[in-house]
Amino acid sequence: MARALLFTGGDCITLREEDSMSGGPEGLRAAGHALLYWQRRQEVNTHNLANAETAGFRARRVFAEMLEGGIPTVGTRTDTRVGELRQTGAPLDLALAGEGNFVVQTPNGEKLVRSGSFTLDPEGQIIDATGNPLLGTTGPLVVPPGPLEIDARGGVTVDGEQVGRLRIVGEAESAQPLRGEEALPGGRGLGEGDPVRAPGRGAGPDEIPDDLPDEMITVRQGYLEESNVSALDSLIEMTTIQRSFEAVQTSVRTLDSIMETVANRIGRVD
Template sequence: MDALIYTAMSGAERALRGQQVHANNLANLDTSGFRANLELATAAALPGYGYDDRHMSRMQANAVNGRQGALKPTGRELDVAISGAGMFAVQGPTGEAYTRAGGITLDADGTMTVNGMPLLGEGGALTLPIHTRVEIGQDGTVSIQVPGQAQMQVIDKLKLVKAETAELTKNEAGLLVARDGQLLNTDNTVQVRSGHLEGSNVSAVEEMVAVMSLNRTFEIQMKLFKASDSMNEAGNRLLGA
């Protein structure tokens, strides 16, 4: 009976935390380039003498869904989306990190940013001089047209990287980073599409089904908890008889 209480309590906590993961995914249904979080549950033994037969579930949400989101045409020259696998490199709050979001804006000094973070090129943060037109090539080459000139001039090339989804996790800022903490190398096979944005890869149907399943799981765990409590009361009455 005592072991059943641990099982029920652990299962209920895992269901509750799982709902938080899926709620966050649903909240980012329309966030460009967002990668859905995946919930993973593993068994964890309780430390201490006499607890060898008691195990708790440890819920982790540090895995991401690698499925590509839909590419949406925008016609804006500073909107770019990655075709297939790959990521853009940005200067995040704690160092270099990676994202699939490609809605680029220019700050006051011409620095290219994504969600307020400097976008990195192969030579560092990308800053554009005065220009009349910007063009981002399929290989990530950034070119501008200087006022008074007809030809495009290459400024730099976007730092485009690639890694297996299993090798990635999210940091505190919600950006993708390598699990081993190392920086990813430039991958020249990554291709981008100018004038497009990638939508979130969250499936509303999948997330809602997962939430309903977790609701049922939570209800079952609560019933087990009540059953364990009833059995404890019956055992106490027998001992007191």
């Protein structure tokens, strides 16, 4: 009996014997979906491992599910578990204890940010490592010279005078279906890969979520959130993926051999 691995809900299952024997092409198609799944897991796991030391990075997790009509789909979701907070003492190192996201303005729209080592540009605008402005409730935050303090609710004060307030939004639904042209998120931290709202785009699954109420906000000034990726777990995952991929390849070779044998027998009967 030939066996091929398929996936459902992220787990492997075994094709029924009749799938492999009487529906050879279907068995190969199922094995092809499985290869795609494990390949995607390897890509995402490699990306996670590369960002194990990136402040604020949140791991991506691969999911697989059956759509209506038995069509399998593969996608990724953000692992929303909070990473450990590391104290730095820098006044513009910011993190969030609990849920929520900062928002930065990028050339492609607004992006969610869990943690970041921000700086001031020459105009006094608070920016991230790539020059994107950090947004307050009324737009980009610009502060005058002087001692800067940010309280737990996101209020920004300089020399004891409030000059702005951080915009803190909720968590986003960030399940992303797999497409052949889809690129993995960039590995520069600061919430890379989280949804953005491009100018002119209507409401949809990539819409920036609503602002959080004050009682749900806890900003930590002088802290950075570590990546929630475990390098050890990622290395173990790499071994699991490799073995599973090889098992599917073996199934493909077995199915191909069975189909060739059946074709030869049919040819002799004719």
